[in-house]
Amino acid sequence: MSRAGTRSGGGPAAAHRRRRGRRLPLRYLLPLLLLAALSAMLLLRGYVHSEFLADHRVRPPTSYGEVPKDIRAGGPVVDVRGAKPTSYRVPDRTLVLTFDDGPDPEWTPKVLDKLAEHDAHAVFFVTGTMAARHPGLVRRMVAEGHEVGLHTFNHPDLSYQGVSGTDWQLSQNQLALVGAAGVRTSLFRPPYSSHAHALDDATWPVTRYVGERGYLTVFNDLDTKDWERPGAAEIVRRAVPDEPGAGAIVLLHDSGGDRSQTVAALDRLLPELAERGYAFTSLTEALKAPSAHTPVTGLPLWQGRVFVAAVAVSEKVTSVLVTAVAVTGVLVIARFGLMLLLSATHARRVRRRGFAWGRDPVTRPVTVLVPAYNEAKCIANTVRSLAASDHPVEVIVVDDGSADGTAGIVESLRLPGVRVVRQPNSGKPAALNNGIAHASHDLVVMMDGDTVFEPSTVRELVQPFADPSVGAVAGNAKVGNRDTLIGAWQHIEYVMGFNLDRRMYDMLRCMPTIPGAVGAFRREALERVGGMSEDTLAEDTDITMAMHRDGWRVVYAEKARAWTEAPESVRQLWSQRYRWSYGTMQAIWKHRRALVERGPSGRFGRVGLPLVSLFMVLAPLLAPLIDVFLLYGLVFGPTKETVAAWLGVLAIQAVCAAYAFRLDREPMTHLISLPLQQILYRQLMYVVLLQSWITALTGGRLRWQKLRRTGAVETAPAAAPPRRRRGDPAPGSAGGTGHDTEKSILR
Structure with a gap:
């Protein structure tokens, strides 16, 4: 998900930001210090338990001629x-x-x-x-x-x-x-x-x-x-x-x-x-x-006391970590089981013969909003993909003070139904609200300026609005630049984590986030909750939670695929996920009153908020402990049992990932990198989440950040026509809305 841009300015505000910027490296340092302290505690625990220093050899008796x-x-x-x-x-x-x-x-x-x-x-x-x-x-x-x-x-x-x-x-x-x-x-x-x-x-x-x-x-x-x-x-x-x-x-x-x-x-x-x-x-x-x-007395006494005190701390820390690992393991397995069960139910529901969101398919025109800040490398591909849509669309590109000629590129394309709205650099929520004000239709699709739609994406995305209780729809965001190792890891994450999760949350009626890359809203619902808010850095999560609290249903349209450009470097990935995790924490805190409210807000507060907090904020922070104890077990023992346990967890994840790829009809080849992703990528996500926690607890503020784009995703990748499954709606049926999505590719 790209953000529209950063607010600029000088004077006292800029000086304050510069002062905050000088403190920012400490927030990068604190997670590393915490990891170092944790490692030291585990090493000390292994040291005093003699699990890697013990020498169990016993010398057999020998001659005794030298003994008096x-x-x-x-x-x-x-x-x-x-x-x-x-x-x-x-x-x-x-x-x-x-x-x-x-x-x-x-x-x-x-x-x-x-x-x-x-x-x-x-x-x-x-x-x-x-x-x-x-x-x-x-x-x-x-x-x-x-x-x-x-x-x-x-x-x-x-x-x-x-x-x-x-x-x-x-x-x-x-x-x-x-x-x-x-x-x-x-x-x-x-x-x-x-x-x-x-x-x-x-x-x-x-x-x-x-x-x-x-x-x-x-x-x-x-x-x-x-x-x-x-x-x-x-x-x-x-x-x-x-x-x-x-x-x-x-x-x-x-x-x-x-x-x-x-x-x-x-x-x-x-x-x-x-x-x-x-x-x-x-x-x-x-x-x-x-x-x-x-x-x-003196220094030797204090050296001994410090050593014994450190051992006591390491013992307590290890006990807490062992309990945390056990709890995390139970949560991970329970979450995977719940995802598999509810995702399978979701797939059967939307693919069964005769399934439809309403009596008639949605055919009325839709407004598509594209907030853009310095998207010169991507915007042409984005707008062309919308022009090729098989659903009637009005495209509004909101140029948020771009300095690279983004607006001029759109205007030079001279595509019918596409217009540009310019505004000073004000941030993505302001750009989206400006676009909503200029929209001509009551259904509004929002996407990022680095994203490419398939011809059928808009049509598939708006079909759930045939149900008048639906206020918003989350689409299926997919990684377009998946040929690099980092891209492949994010591809696994998107297919397994985001979209398998969305199927589960859809069934539980507590979808936490409509992705900024592909989401649709009923304009009435947007107006009732006050439009896009600038209160958090995750405006997509914020608006989704607001929709639930207002009584609207938020659903997932798996066939509404959007191909987005994922970060291609560790630094950019860090920046993006830092903002996402911090923004999610802000949104949870903003909507915390839902826990004690009645009606739809209370239902979301007592079902959705705990699940989001547990699975998106707390559990990911504990999950790397599995890898920490893998290393601990390899060094200190018991090695065989440790490796077996880690491989068991990996096998469960592989099963879930394979099932998610099957649901999304993705080739399994990228799952080859799953073990490496679990070892390296998860640690990066852990440090990012830990840094977000530190930022939140220390009262820090994080600015909007713009990721560097390359324009690598030019068109939606072509997919081979899938085999029809028993129960799949035929093309043109009420459930298929007239076209086979998998056969629709950009031309």
């Missing part, structure tokens, strides 16, 4: 911080319960409750990914007197990580701990470790390096293997030292799966061994050593 014998034969606590490696055992009648892999939001609180119930302390070896996601549980551990140790950031076998990888695992684990509880720890347990005597030539260098970094490495004496879920009684048996009264470090888990048996085992283990004289303490209490915790 006294270390392999010593206790479970290995200290390599001094000149000579040393190991320690816990005293008799002392059990140090250690829990790995947490904290878990379901099981860690239950473990802590049991420990508090029996006045026992323990050591929790937390991973950075879990500590960052559940910092409150780490704070509770520290506050209740338990010790916290490091278990790496995302649980890899450090023998595969090297020096830099090990440093990264330790530093990120400490960062999460500092952010969660404000402390650093000197305790460390390597993943996939067991007893000290299991140290070999691959794992000993890791233990030595970690010790040089200031950590005590904690192995275990007793491994309950509670992850096997052998039963609470068996877990208790494995947690009790074989030698009566001996001390031990016991390995348990508070995360990684169903830990109900571990919790049940604690309920038996703690009181039974307490009766035997055992104490359940933290490691440093058992060893009579200084606390493993060191309070952190």
